[in-house]
Amino acid sequence: MILFFSQRIRTCSNVSIAEILLQIQEAPFLSFPIRDVTNIRCWLATIVQPILDKYGMREVEEDSGIALDKLAMNLAEARLHIDCVACSSPLLFEMSEKFGSREGVEDTTKVANDIFHYIARFLSGNFVQNQLDRLVLSSSLMCPHSPAYNRAFAGLKYEEMPAVEGSGNLNGFLVAIIIVVGVLLSLASVLVLVTRYISRQRHATWCRSLTREQFAELMKEQLDTKNREIDLNNRVTSLASCQDVPMIVRVLMPLIILGNVGLFLSGHLSLGGTVNIIGTFAGQGKKDRTVSVGRMTNLANTGT
C-alpha cells in the first residue's frame, strides 16, 4: 500500500547551548601562513593534540585540545503537521488529527525535548569526543605547513577494541552448580553409606545373638535363596526369545528402539526452531488479523 503525506514541523523558541573548548597552540597559530588560511585541516592542526592509546582512545580524560561540553537543546513548543495526500490507513488520518490537538502538541514537545536531551548526551559523550580527537590528530598530518605533514597519509590506524566481557561469569555459575550438586551427592552418598554400615553392624550383632541352630538355619536359608536365583537365571531367557512376551512385541521392540534412535538423530540434526519477526504499521492488514494481533499483544507479557 503506497502512502503519500507531507509533513511540516514548526518549532517555537528553540534554545541551544553548547560550550566548545578549544585549546590552541600559540606558536603554530601565530606563524599561520596566509596560503593555508582556507584549509580547515591547518586550522585544526593548531589545536593541542590529544594523546590517544593504541585503540585510538584518550589516555587522559581531561578536557584538552577540542572538547564539546555543556551541550543542551530545548524546545518551547513543537508542532508537527501531517497532511495525508493519499493515505489508505485510517490510523494515519487519526494521527494527523492528533498532532494538531493541544495534548498532541504538548506530547510532541515533550518527546522532541527528550530526543534532544538524548542527542545532547550522545554528542557530549565519548563517541563524538573520540571522533574530534582523531580529526585533530589527523589534521596535523594533512596540513602542508605542519612539521608532521605526511604526503602519503592514508588515515590513522588503531588496534581493534577488545570485546566487552559479559556481565555474567559463566564458569563461576557452572562451578557453583557443580559445587551444589557435588555437595548434595556427597551428602546422599554419606547417608547411604552410614545407613548401610549401621544396618550391617546391627545385623552382625543380631547374628551374634542367635543360637548355633538358628544361625545354621539362617545360613541354609541364604544358600537356598542364592541357589534359587541361579536356577531362576537358567529358566529365564533373553526377552527377545522369551515365550511369555507376545511375538509381535518381540519383533517390534528392536524396530521401535532403532526407529527411536533415528527419531532422536532427526531431532538433533533437524531445525529445532526459527526466530521469526512479524510487524505491522499504521493498521495495515488489520482487517484480517485483528484477532491474532489482539491476542499477540500480550503474548510477550503472559509469563505470570
Add this chain to the structure above:
Amino acid sequence: MTASDFNVEGFFEFSVVQSTIEMWQAGAYPLAILIAIFSGVWPYTKQCLSMYIWFSTTKSLSCKRRGRILVWLDVLGKWSMVDVFVLVLTLASFALSIESPRHLSFLPEGLYSVRMLVVPKWGLYANMLAQFVAQISSHVIIHFHRKSINKADVDQRVEMGLERPKDGTQSKALCEHCFHLDHDTRAVVRKGFKRVLISSFFLFALLVIPGCSFPSFSKETLGIVGLVIESGNPNLEEAYTYYSVFGLARSIAEQGRFLGTLPDLVGLGTLASLLIVTVLLVPLAQAACLFVMWFVPLTKRRRATSRVLNEILGAWQYTEVYVLSIFITSWQLGGVSEYMVSRAASSIHLQQSKVLQLTNPQDQRVLRIP
C-alpha cells in the same frame, strides 16, 4: 512511503547439534559439554542399552542385574528431555513485543508493532516424540521382564514344591504393618511418624501448586531492543517479563493460536500440556499414590499395582528437569541473543561499545536477554 505488514522468517535458526557446536566455538565449553551429555550422549546410550538388554541372555546378564539396569534406565530416562525444555523456555523468552507507546496522545493505539517469536520446527517435535517413545518402550520392557521373572518363579516353586506366596486377598494398610525384626520381636511405625508423613504430603502439595503459580524465572531485555520495548511501556517501565509454569504454558498455547496452523496448534498445545502435566500434575499424582500406598488398606496385588504406577509416575515427573533447564536457559540465553543479533547484523558495526555511549552500559548492544 510503503506501509505494509512484514514477516521475516528464519531470522535465526536453532538446532541441538548446531547450537552445541557454536557454543563450543564460542568458548562456552562447560555448557556445550552439558548439553552434549544430556541431549547427545544419554538418549543414544539409553537406547543402545535397551537394545542390549532386549537381546542379552541371563548368562551374560543375570535377571537381578537386568531388572536393576532397566529400573535405572527408566528413572534416568527423563534427563534427555532437557533439550526440549530448554527450547520451550527459549521459545517463551524470545517472545518479544514492541508496541507503539500508548502514553503519547499524538500516536494512535496500535500504530506499529513488531514481534519476535520462536517457531518450533520438526527437530523439537522429533525430540519430544522420541522421548515419549523411549519412556513408553522402557515401561513395556520392564513389564515383560517382570512378567517373565514371575512366570519362572511360579514354575520354580511348583517344581521345587515350595510354598506359593499368599494370594493376598486381605487388605492391610502399610502404615499398620508389623515388621518381623526377630523370631520374637516385632516393630510398627510410630504414630507420630504418621502425622509427619501426612503433614509432608500436604506441605508438598502446598509447595508444588504455588511453585507453579509464582514466577520461576524472569526475563529482562537489554540493548536497543530493550530501550524500544521500554518506550512502549506505560511510565517507561523496564522490559521485564516474569514466567511461572502456568504462564509459560499459557504463553506457548497463545503462540500456537497466533500462528494458527494445525501443526503449530497441535505441537505447541502438546508442549504446553506436557509442561503442566509433567511439572504439576504428575508430581501431585505421585504424592497421592504414595499416600494411598501408605495409609489405605490394600491387597497385595493392588499394592504391587500401586508400586508400578508410582514407578511410572516417577519416570514422568520432570520437575527437576525443568529446574535444570531454567538454569541452562538463563545461562545461555544472553549469549545466544547476542550471538543471534551479531550474526544477523554483522554488517552493522554496532559493537564499538566502549566508544558508543548510550544511556546505560547494559544497553550498549542491540539485544541481550540475560
